[in-house]
Amino acid sequence: MLKKYGLHTAVVTGSVEGRTTAKLKRADMNTVLTCFSPKSKDRDMFDSIPKVDIDILIATDCISEGQNLQDCDYLINYDIHWNPVRIIQRFGRVDRIGSRNKVIQLVNFWPDITLDEYINLKSKVETRMKIVDMTATGDDNILSDEEKHDLEYRKTQLKRLQEEVVDIEDMSSGISIMDLGLNEFRLDLLEYIKHHPELEHTPMGLHAVAPASKDCPPGVVFVLKNREQSINIDNKNRLHPFYMVYIGDDGDVVCDYLQPKKLLDTMRLLCRGKDKPIEALYHRFNDETDDGRNMSEISELLSESINSIIDVKEENDIDSLFKSGGTSALLSQVSGLDDFELICFLVVK
Incomplete structure (x- = not known):
């Protein structure tokens, strides 16, 4: 990409903290992400970080939570997680208040199997795990009604994403799929309660x-x-x-x-x-x-x-x-x- 288009790329995974074609003294995750999204990360405030822009970031879900990357305007999901929450957690890194982009696009690569097969594969794994628990508890209700409804809900949302070019804030089921990505708020709350336990008694x-x-x-x-x-x-x-x-x-x-x-x-x-x-x-x-x-x-x-x-x-x-x-x-x-x-x-x- 660098030779052909003049674009710097970087890789961040759970085992690879940072690797990039850009010339950086340190290629740790924080430096790489700051060079990828310099405005949202306030790069100008840090003299130690070189003013080199990284154009393409390849990453795993290790950056799907707690990162502000709203300089980015194009997200590609190469793997589709069975849970749409994970998809939207990724999208939530770039679709954030403060983004200066007029349009933010999400592109998905779908597996070469039906959604029913994909969702059912996940439920079969869960069922096998619960069979082990069932022998200890005597409970023969492998999947509760709530869990079955949840799987059906996920299937509906994934199907809509797969078959239509949608405004991600206008899902047919009445609630934006973006609204599923609330985990960062829960993490903020848990962290706050940890330091302010008196909140529970307000x-x-x-x-x-x-x-x-x-x-x-x-x-x-x-x-x-x-x-x-x-x-x-x-x-x-x-x-x-x-x-x-x-x-x-x-x-x-x-x-x-x-x-x-x-x-x-x-x-x-x-x-x-x-x-x-x-x-x-x-x-x-x-x-x-x-x-x-x-x-x-x-x-x-x-x-x-x-x-x-x-x-x-x-x-x-x-x-x-x-x-x-x-x-x-x-x-x-x-x-x-x-x-x-x-x-x-x-x-x-």
């Missing part, structure tokens, strides 16, 4: 105030919990029993509960690195709410948020009537405020 209803921006209009992000934990109201909310809604001050929904990845990205953009209240914002909020004694506007937006959950459910129920795989219209009902409890909320000013 009361419900806490709030904070964050500054609005061009991409984050004034409004409120509500985190709610469905009181009926055993029922996923539409079988599509991957965060159930928790629901997140970002609603603007004008009552319009900025981001609904079926977009948890986008919402969590937004909240991280608003809050990460801020460990102290912003004085000007909380003074303004306290003045507007009489030091929290008059929360009528927040309460109204909370009601609007819950109404939006009901509206989105009804829209998806109607859509499901015209799709194969059954309908969600008769599964459960959500009546309103009494079905939820408020966990916390973030005011965007």
Whole structure:
């Protein structure tokens, strides 16, 4: 590639920390990734890293989590993992807030077998492993209904990726396949709880105030919990029993509960690195709410948020009537405020 096109390439695997055609003093993983994505990695801040650009990166899943590589705009999956989460974890390295690319493309090389064979191969391996456990537990239910549903869900998502040129944020099953790639948020949370164990004892209803921006209009992000934990109201909310809604001050929904990845990205953009209240914002909020004694506007937006959950459910129920795989219209009902409890909320000013 270097001789023919003038492009530098690099390889990073679990056993190969870094190897590249670029002339680097050290070809460790961090240096290689920084030269591959210099803007997102803030290369200009490090004098020790040479200003050499790596154009093509070949890597295993060792970089599928915890890396910011949004300089990249073209991702090729040479192997297709049976779990679409893994595919999207890879894509999530480049499709991130802060990307300057107008278009980001994902290309997949599919195995020369049917998806049924591919998915069933995985389930057969799991079944054999569980047979060993069954002899000890006496449980003859090899695969639970939830696991069977999960396998079918993965098959549907993989089939859509295989057969169509899709906008990856517009999957037919009602939830973006991107929303499956939430593992990095779980890792952030686990790391935070490790250093702040008191978080588990915080009361419900806490709030904070964050500054609005061009991409984050004034409004409120509500985190709610469905009181009926055993029922996923539409079988599509991957965060159930928790629901997140970002609603603007004008009552319009900025981001609904079926977009948890986008919402969590937004909240991280608003809050990460801020460990102290912003004085000007909380003074303004306290003045507007009489030091929290008059929360009528927040309460109204909370009601609007819950109404939006009901509206989105009804829209998806109607859509499901015209799709194969059954309908969600008769599964459960959500009546309103009494079905939820408020966990916390973030005011965007």
